[in-house]
Amino acid sequence: MDDPTDRWLTLELRLAALLHNPQRGADWSTALDAVLQQARALLGEDEDAGLYWLLHVSATTPVGYSTAHALTCWALARLLAAPLGLTEQQADALERAALTMNIGMTALQDALAAQPYPPDAQQRALIDTHAARGAQCLRECGVRDAAWLHIVEHHHEPDVTDLPTQVLQRIDRYAALLSPRVSRSGHDAVQGARQLQPHGPADDPIHRALVTTLGVCPPGAFVRLHDGTLAVVLRRSGRPAEPWVARVQDAEGRPLPEPQWLDTSDPAHAIAEALPAAEVRLRLPHASLLRLARRASTARAGG
Template sequence: MLDHYRINVSDIVIGEPLPWDVYDESKRLLLSKGHVIATERQFDELAKRGLFIDGSAADRSRDRKCEDHSAKQAHPSALRIINLAHKRLERLLFNLTNETDTQEKVLDIARSIAQAIDINPDISLGCVLLNQQAHNYTIRHCLDTAVLTAIVARGMQKDPDETLVMMAAALTMNIGMLRQHDELQARSEPLSERELESIRQHPQQAANILMQCGINDPAWLSYVLLHHENEDGSGYPLGKSVGEIGTNAKIVSLADRYCAAVSNRRYRKPLLPQSAMRDVFLGAGKPSDPTLAAYFIREIGSYPPGTFVRLQNGEIGVVTRKGKTVTTPVVHALIGPRGAPLAFPIQRDTGKDLFAIKETLGGEQAVLRFSLQQLWGEEAAL
């Protein structure tokens, strides 16, 4: 190695392959190019031993970063921002008790999600259905809920700062059972009474943890505490009822339920979007807040971006944006009427009889292979 160039910890991304060989200060090889650092512990151990690469690799890396940075500046990607927000949120929440300035860090992640929505709300909403395999359920669910919360709050013309606090509450609502969440999702047998009690108390536990971390915004804490309360008094942990749950808390709660319903779980298949909407607002046959239901339907639609559909002409495609009505979205067809993949996505207006939506499909029925960039272009680039 002719040269010895130190890199920063920020140059390494957990979960992504190393772009170069990494050496310690004595020029001993630590990790080879392509190795994936999977955990925070591995990352910390590597940082202690020193991070060096050879000079030629450093030059190529700098050139590539300049090119990538220029491209990303020219074409900001909502998908890229959302994926980065997930990594930031995961690292923050799992290390929350060791962090400083927690409130501002969470708000900054919420701002980045708001930026993704500004770039393209359809991509941001589409990620709820189409980006599920990219991240683990626990953190992704909180981020999805924040996206949905923001979109509905914007549709209601909520104050931007008020909306940001609602998003922050969605991002932190499950820290009371963060480490147990994935484990409980994997269970096939009934939960014990102790586990059920832990679930019932996690909103209160989350609010307590946030206060310990210096978060003192009463609205934020209230939304977290109330995100599992129901208007009929059947919720938890406080059993609140009509008149005791504010509109903003209900938005976070309903967004949470909808995102959970459309997510794939180890113990059940996801509900189709229309079924999820019915389940959220007409659960047990009892209507819930008709005003909020109208806003959710208007902003999300009967066929939200990311929904797989079969058209009247037999084509199968993916909803990519709203249409003239909530039942006539724009669809990009990916499979032709005879079942053969199309050479490229073809945009269809489902307001026309030939391309009207015949049925909604689950992901396992659609059997489609595509990237989000194929549907939305550079704004959905990785």
């Protein structure tokens, strides 16, 4: 199988071109649909590899933030739709809204991620109106799906009651918390999930679905093991707090010659803490790690 990271990068470039250059008429909408279908196929081949790539990229660089954020939110939307009981029509509208919710400020969003100071008054005004402007932009691009437009237009309103829009609000916030800016570091996965939970009922269905589906530390997250070594999460295990990981650094901070596949349900390899990506100074061999994960998964399935 070829390197999925190359295909995710190609997909991101195609989406970036569409988000930065919305065009009037049906051609733009058709092109976006093609990107969506390709993304669905790619995520369907290996959900964990897709999550690893999207969440790791989102957590490690502010470059190309707007498009990376859109794809990350799309993947989360796609994976959460079924656990939350969304209909096929609701799920489709949610996915499309996740890809396009910030089309009203794509360039501004990239600029905000790269600037070392808070938004100024002019930028704040554009942020405050981007949802309505985004929905209007989509209409001009030929979008006629009322549910899709509704989610985009209302995804920043505090008192929405429809579930698809509530889901987008929460995953938008979660992905943003994990992502760094020049002005601040991203949160670790545990902090991100904790801050996502509202001050309302403890048994919150969206929060519960997110943690159950992604895990406490999702693929792409850095974790410190109890022995002091550093690992990166590669695959979910079905046990939210016990993913499969690859150890990549020893307890003294030295990179390992080869990553080591570990099951964190083993007390000897248990997770001690999640780490923000900013605390890790290590260039990961993504293709090698994903090959390791595929081999280990195949061996586990065959065994």
